[in-house]
Amino acid sequence: xxxxxxxxxxxxxxxxxxxxxxxxxxxxxxxxxxxxxxxxxxxxxxxxxxxxxxxxxxxxxxxxxxxxxxxxxxxxxxxxxxxxxxxxxxxxxxxxxxxxxxxxxxxxxxxxxxxxxxxxxxxxxxxxxxxxxxxxxxxxxxxxxxxxxxxxxxxxx
Numbered sequence: 001x002x003x004x005x006x007x008x009x010x011x012x013x014x015x016x017x018x019x020x021x022x023x024x025x026x027x028x029x030x031x032x033x034x035x036x037x038x039x040x041x042x043x044x045x046x047x048x049x050x051x052x053x054x055x056x057x058x059x060x061x062x063x064x065x066x067x068x069x070x071x072x073x074x075x076x077x078x079x080x081x082x083x084x085x086x087x088x089x090x091x092x093x094x095x096x097x098x099x100x101x102x103x104x105x106x107x108x109x110x111x112x113x114x115x116x117x118x119x120x121x122x123x124x125x126x127x128x129x130x131x132x133x134x135x136x137x138x139x140x141x142x143x144x145x146x147x148x149x150x151x152x153x154x155x156x157x
Contacts, residue, residue: 001109002127006134011104013097014079021079024097026104033069038126038148039099039110042118043077043085047145052124053089055150060091060093063150066157068128070095076102076111076121110139126153 002008008026029035037145038056038119042047056063056071072095075082079098086096105111105122112123126148128136136156138147146152 001139002134002137004083004134004137008129008132008134009104011099011107013074013099013104014041014082015095016083027132029070029072030093030129032131034067034131035070036063036068036126036153037072037074037129038150038153039074039105039122039124040123041075041112041114041121043075043081044088047124048075049085049089051145052148053085053091054096056094057089057091059150059154063157066154068157070130072097074099074104074107076100080130084122095111108120124148128153128156 008030011026012023013026015024038053042048049154053073062069074097077101078100082096082098099105102111102120110123110125112121114121124140127134140148
């Protein structure tokens with residue numbers, strides 16, 4: 001599993017925007033920036049929709065004041081689902097990115113298999129990435145929601 005001090009592995013992630021489908025390389029996404037990346041097991045799921053994503057939406061300006069350039073929300077879903085979920089949550093300031101085949105989550109060592117419930121998914125976590133290097137990593141225990149919250153990350157900045 002990735003840890004503090006590690007370079008993020010190179011990967012392509014997808015985003016659906018007004019300009020259409022974009023394939024974004026994370027080397028470019030994180031280069032020269034301070035970025036919060038948080039991942040959820042699935043878009044439109046209860047904890048993700050009721051607490052996890054809204055915390056980052058509500059605190060977006062506070063994160064910017066603390067020097068964060070971008071906030072990325074990631075899930076092993078497709079870009080169409082991520083866009084629809086972001087639209088429904090008023091997350092226009094966040095980058096809603098799809099790890100459609102789970103390859104990035106696997107490369108991080110933060111994927112999980114949920115079987116018939118949903119198959120391959122991402123674990124719930126948050127990380128602070130500075131110029132591609134992980135400087136904070138907060139991985140949740142199974143069925144927990146404490147250390148990946150926006151409020152927890154704010155306290156670390």
